[in-house]
Amino acid sequence: MIALAVAVAVLVLAQLRPADQPVALPGPTVVPSPSLSIEPWSLPAVDWEPLPEPDPASPLFAAQSAAINAVAPPALTGCPVPAVVGDADEWRAAVEGQWRCAHAAWRQILEEFRLSTREPAVHFFVGEGADSECGYVVAPAFYCAVGSGSVYFGDGHLSQARTWDLAVNEMVNHEYGHHLQALFGITANRLVAPGGLQLERRAELQAMCWSAAMTRANDAVVFDEAAYDGWTARLDRMREDASHGTRPSLRYWGTRGLYAETMGDCNTWVAAPAQVR
Structure with missing residues (x-):
């Protein structure tokens, strides 16, 4: 009887013990979600024809054949963050800051070419023009x-700078482009060559193209789709005249500069007359 009782007890314990153990139940199947990747915005694809x-x-x-043609647009670092300005004081501070930044970006390159690294003086004027060492000049800004x-920068530009965050950047880089033309011998050639107003247009369109290239090289500029749209809208509003060019020329060179890999991609001096009208 005792042996039978023990056997029964062992059987009961053996039946109960599995119920005391935790049982792993199948859980829901976890499907990994695909990682979200947002492609960074890039300039619209354009097949730019090579220049002659x-x-x-x-x-x-x-x-x-100016030596600057082989130079890649240098990185502009530490420039003022582009923003609309509220008053004349903010505008002047932004202009001076951008000018210093552009000059700092080019200093090492100028040293390599043994050109002057002296920073040109910045002046401001009220009205349509100003006296300078080049005489009295009527222009929104001039070098x-x-x-x-x-x-020299005129206060007529202030209204644009109040509504477009890249206004100061575009204008200052343009005028610095004229400084580069002077340093690399382009201006001296223009002044003695025949060609009249066509040469003026070549100079202005090159400076505008360079301004675009330097804007893209400015690490303070977030050049996204909105910035691109703002830039092209500016080209559509820019003044057309015999010195600066027609709308198609302004659009062409002002956009081409955004894609420039070298300053030579803005070489208006080799372009056909039809491209610098």
């Missing part, structure tokens, strides 16, 4: 190459 090679027989050969150079 410099022509040694051209009276513009010195401008066409004078006399001496070590100087640059």
Whole structure:
């Protein structure tokens, strides 16, 4: 009887013990969600045609073959963050800050070419024009190459800077482009070559193209789709005249500069007359 009781007890314990153990139940199947990747915005694809090679027989050969053509747009670092301005004081501070930044970006390159690294003086004026070492000049902004150079900015630009965050950047880089033209011998060639207003247009369109290139190289600029739209809208509003060019020319060079890998991609001096009307 005792042996039978023990056997029964062992059987009961053996039946109960599995129920005391935790049982792993199948859980829901976890399907990994696909990782979300947002492609960064990039400039619209454009198949830019290569520009002609410099022509040694051209009276513009010195401008066409300027050493700056092989230079990649330098990175502009530490520039003022582009923003609309509230008043004249903010505007002047932004202009001076952007000018210093552009000059700092080019200093090492100028040293490598053994060119002057002296920073041109910045002046401001009220009204449509101002006296300078180049005489009285009527323009929203202008550069004078006399001496070590100087640059003048008129308060007429203030209204644009109040509504477009890249206004100061575009204008200052443009005028600095004229300083580069003077340093690299382009201006000197322009002044003695025949061509009249077409040469003025070549100079202005190159400076505008360079401004676009330097804007893209500015790490303070978030050049996204909104910035691109703002830039092209500016090209559509920019003044057309015999010195600056027609709307198609302004659009062409002002957009081409955004894609420039070298400053030579803005070489208006080799372009056909139809491209610099």
